[in-house]
Amino acid sequence: MTPPRADSADICLLLEGTFPYVSGGVSSWVNQIIRGFPEYRFACCFVGSRAEDYGEMKYTLPDNVVHLEVHYLHQPGDGAEHKAHDGDRVAFDKVDQFHRMLSSGRVSDSRNRLFAELVDQLGDGQGLCESAFLHSRASWDLITDHYRRHSRDPSFVDYFWTVRTMHAPIWVLKRIADDLIPARLYHTVSTGYAGFLGAMLKHQTGRPLLLSEHGIYTKERRIDLFQSEWITDNRSMVEKNNTEMAYFREKWIRFFQELGRECYQASDRIVALYENNRLRQVEDGAPPQRTLNIPNGINLTAMREVRARRNEEIPPVACLIGRVVPIKDVKTFLRAMRTVANLMPEAQGWIAGPEDEDPEYAAECRALIHSLQLDDHVHFLGFQNIADLLPKVGVIVLSSISEALPLVLLEGFAAGVPAVSTDVGSCRQLIEGLDEEDRALGSAGEVVGIANPEALGRAVAGLLRDPERWRAAQQAGIQRAEAYYTQERMFASYRALYQSLLNDGEAR
């Protein structure tokens, strides 16, 4: 299918590694938002790592997506020969000045102005074009000078290539920004590269930028980088300090932090799903007066129909709905099923979600089922239609080590299924309630610590074996979802946001 093309759009969504090529919570949310606003014409700008990392589109594009473009950040270049040249000293002095401001860690108007000035010079043939970065004497001098002044790692070769690799996507993003069709409003769904693209577009076009963050991108990158094994540490035994991070690891983490900060600084409004994430954004450099919370919402009418299809019995089925990937910690769910099966031999554990994203992890999970002797108790169902699945489920289990505001819990509640979840993201708020009034509705299940299979298993079995408590939890879930997490509430908040930003944009 050829992607739709248009000359202009009302709202341009900046999507990094999500809708329409990847399925999951954020993608479903994007899909929901686009369909919820048929009055606007949307453009989607997808930014991914490499073409081979993505398959076919996972969603049918809604009719009001008038334009879709797809870009990859780590595609190898053209390999053309370039000549060395002197480069624009003045421009690189500004870059130096900008990096001094970065290391001071403070945001200021002068820093924002300097950023805008630098972005203007990134284009081909200008002082900070890609060729100037890669092949000019001025750039070399800046890099070597910074190495001498800052590097705690002795290897210059590694330093040099780290700097090059790290900054390379900036020019790719600049080209995307230059060629993108005009839109009245830019809406990015994460910080990171897409957010940085948004910041560039904002400076270039003067159009408003809206940021909706589900997880916290910078935090997730940071945890990834903290664990990653591809980053080298060339310090010798006598130079090493075990409590000190490898210099390049720190450099990468700071790079993503600053990408995020630029996005926060450029955004007109910054939306978080719940309060803790909003506080985190402020900590990471978001101006507090521009932040607000809009929780996810679900389609109640559809879920009421699903609920009507349940019968009175409580099926002894614990179901994990989600992609089979490490962040969902499927292994803890499987281990918990060992405990559940010990307590309730008739219990079943289902895993409903695609397994193709991380085949190695999926294989490890299958091996674990076997070694836990759970072959008769646990089944992988693959991707399932939630409307057919939920009436057969007794309790929804979420064993994730990180979440934001998971839609599956809300959908489960509205369909009459209580939940047991790990204490991540806003799960406690969803299950136990947020304020006094919300808490009064009761608990819609149970919350346990992460990576604690025993506690998870006991909570699941406890709920399934106590019909009275189960029914109370079911009622609490239904009432909570209907009172606080409806699609209508979410759409109304976004409608107000879109309208005010679009009006502001026209007024400028």
Add this chain to the structure above:
Amino acid sequence: MFASIRFLAYAFLLEIGSLYLMISGADSRWGLLAYLSLHTLAALMMARGVWGLLPRHYRKPVWSTQLLLFLLVLFVPLVGLVAMLIGVAIGYALPSVPREEPFIMVHTPSFTPVPAPSGNGFRQEDLRSLLTGADTPMELRLQGMLAVRDMPTRFTGAVLREVLGADADDVRLVAYGILDQKEKQITRQIDRAMRLLETATAARSYRLFRSLAELYWELAYQDLVQGDIRELALRQSFLYVDRALTEKPDDAGMWLLRGRILLTNGELVEAEKSFRFCVLLGLPPSRVNPWLAELALWRGQFSEVRQLMVQIAHDTNFTALSKAVHYWRPV
């Protein structure tokens, strides 16, 4: 160089021969054919010889340069050769013209150690309160996690699990990552051993039973699994110990492991039997006595403990146990 001159010499000889043939039997068809074949051979030799004498940067590309030489000598006998030798001579005599490269020479900067920016070097605080204290700054807690990462989970497991319940996502996910990685290392080895077991010979399966027993034990011993899963791991370990012992009943190491599993499960009588058997099989007191002493301690037989520890003292190989042995020495 010499090889090339030899090629040239052969080429000259062949060429003279071919000329002689042409002059002596030019009218016959066979004479012409003989001349042509000798001349071709001479051209081949000549091309190879001359190519070897060319300045290095004239030699590439290898095959097309040699082909050009060969064709010159083949179709322009004598004159072609002379012209080519002159060409080579000129090539030697002229200075090389450097082609313009897209690169310029630069020098790598020298490394001067830069100290880390943190102002607080040493802290008078234990790791547990550093990691679990909610008021410790995030950066410091992450730094603490770096230190914990390289320590055995046998010591850090409890603290790490405590950190799993921390309110800050960063530290808690790092703690999760550390535990998960260590557990995965062992589980992967178990999976590999299981796969090998499917096709293993009898001698090989004994070794696999042994390593499976040890790997399952390691999961529990390194404090990587809890509750039901820990019980399962210990059960599996015991199962493979038994299978290894069926193959080779005098494996003292397996008897020792068997005793330790039983001791963990609180089956003191059976455990003691296993340990005693180890002694019979010839394991030194420094390896068996600590466990026998633990048994005696559980039973409250303190004089027995002292006796066992004294025996260890006679054994030379103890270091980790020194403190315990010292404690129990007779006054």
